[in-house]
Amino acid sequence: MTIAARSTPPGFASRLFLSGTLAFLAAGAGPALTGVSLTVWSEAFHLGPGEGGALLAANGAGSLTALLLGLAGLPGIGLRLGLGTFALGAALLGLAPSWGLLLAAGFVTGLGFGQIIAAVNRAFLGGFGERGPGMVGLVNAIYGLGAILSPLLFLWAGSRPTAVYLAIAALAVLALLLARPDPNPAPRGLPDLRSxxxxxxxxxxxxxxxxxxxxxxxxxxxxxxxxxxxxxxxxxxxxxxxxxxxxxxxxxxxxxxxxxxxxxxxxxxxxxxxxxxxxxxxxxxxxxxxxxxxxxxxxxxxxxxxxxxxxxxxxxxxxxxxxxxxxxxxxxxxxxxxxxxxxxxxxxxxxxxxxxxxxxxxxxxxxxxxx
Missing domain, CATH: 1.20.1250.20 (MFS general substrate transporter like domains)
Structure with missing residues (x-):
């Protein structure tokens, strides 16, 4: 792969690095928190055995939808929209008063998640010059760190997910404030899927x-x-x-x-x-x-x-x-x-x-x- 030349590749204090790592920290924290919160919601909404899996399915459906929209080159799909959508979904997961709204929130969070993982991986590979491949590994490690930390915060909060979800939403908003518009938007329409x-x-x-x-x-x-x-x-x-x-x-x-x-x-x-x-x-x-x-x-x-x-x-x-x-x-x-x-x-x-x-x-x- 040929990576666009930069006279001075961005460093660890750049907005690209800070917005991307904060975005992946939030993206890693969200699904892990959802997994450990299922028992809380199952009791709160009187769910039957296995019904909580519908939330995981809704989240996965949202993520796949976002990636398919990105594959189709839909205008506007990218990191900034993804972070805003993810923040909204995370806040709704923390505050939803009913199971139906919780399912909708899971789908919305997934829509944001899919855009974040696509935009950040691409930006880190292409945006850091020769360091790009290593930066992809680094930012994916930050994702894993989020997945480790959010269940611990859940326990620290007394097994109540609301405050942790709101913190994740705030983290996504902070990343959004640092994120720049995508300098290389996708062409409209599907690529040649027969390739x-x-x-x-x-x-x-x-x-x-x-x-x-x-x-x-x-x-x-x-x-x-x-x-x-x-x-x-x-x-x-x-x-x-x-x-x-x-x-x-x-x-x-x-x-x-x-x-x-x-x-x-x-x-x-x-x-x-x-x-x-x-x-x-x-x-x-x-x-x-x-x-x-x-x-x-x-x-x-x-x-x-x-x-x-x-x-x-x-x-x-x-x-x-x-x-x-x-x-x-x-x-x-x-x-x-x-x-x-x-x-x-x-x-x-x-x-x-x-x-x-x-x-x-x-x-x-x-x-x-x-x-």
């Missing part, structure tokens, strides 16, 4: 399945492997800590190692670590896998953008496919785990990750580049 270059997004679909499976079912797999529930919870936290640290490390690694090699390292390493977990060492294998899973998405995003070009609509395409993979992971895994038991997750992710690495190594050289 063979779009096949490179299938690799990130595979990662969506791997990441969604590991994050969503890891704790239950550890428990099924004979680990106590409280220990499994701590190991899951350690998995996400390793995930976060690996994304921070990309700020330095991306300067010296190509994005294609980082993708192979991430997928192959995740597969090998999950094999260790499956072969009798679930605790160290699962935790170490987090370090490799964490680097797959940023590495793929940088590599795929080099193939697809800097058309803003292509970022939406990459992220829409990643989101679809993560959404489908529970649906694909549930019947498989019913046959293997929850601990079968380790073998399933092993096979999926090693297959992904092997296919990528075999096919990456055949990917067509932009004319």
């Amino acid at each position: 063979r270059r779009l096949l490179v997004t299938l690799f990130i679909f595979g990662n969506g399945l791997i990441e969604g499976a590991s994050a969503g079912f890891g704790a239950s797999a550890l428990i099924d492997a004979g680990i106590a529930a409280d220990t499994a919870a701590r190991l899951t936290s350690a998995f996400f800590a390793a995930y976060l640290l690996s994304r921070l490390s990309l700020y330095w690694l991306a300067r010296h190692v190509g994005s294609d090699r980082l993708f192979l390292l991430g997928a192959g390493g995740a597969g090998l670590c999950m094999a260790v977990a499956a072969l009798g060492a679930p605790a160290p294998g699962f935790v170490l896998a987090g370090a490799f899973v964490g680097m797959i998405f940023p590495a793929h995003y940088v590599w795929a953008t080099g193939i697809l070009g800097d058309d803003p609509r292509m970022t939406s395409a990459i992220l829409a496919v990643a989101l679809l993979g993560g959404t489908l992971a529970p649906l694909v895994l549930r019947p498989l785990l019913g046959m293997t038991g929850e601990a079968g997750l380790f073998w399933i992710v092993t096979l999926a990750a090693l297959s992904l690495a092997a296919l990528f190594a075999l096919l990456k050289g055949r990917a067509p580049v932009p004319a």
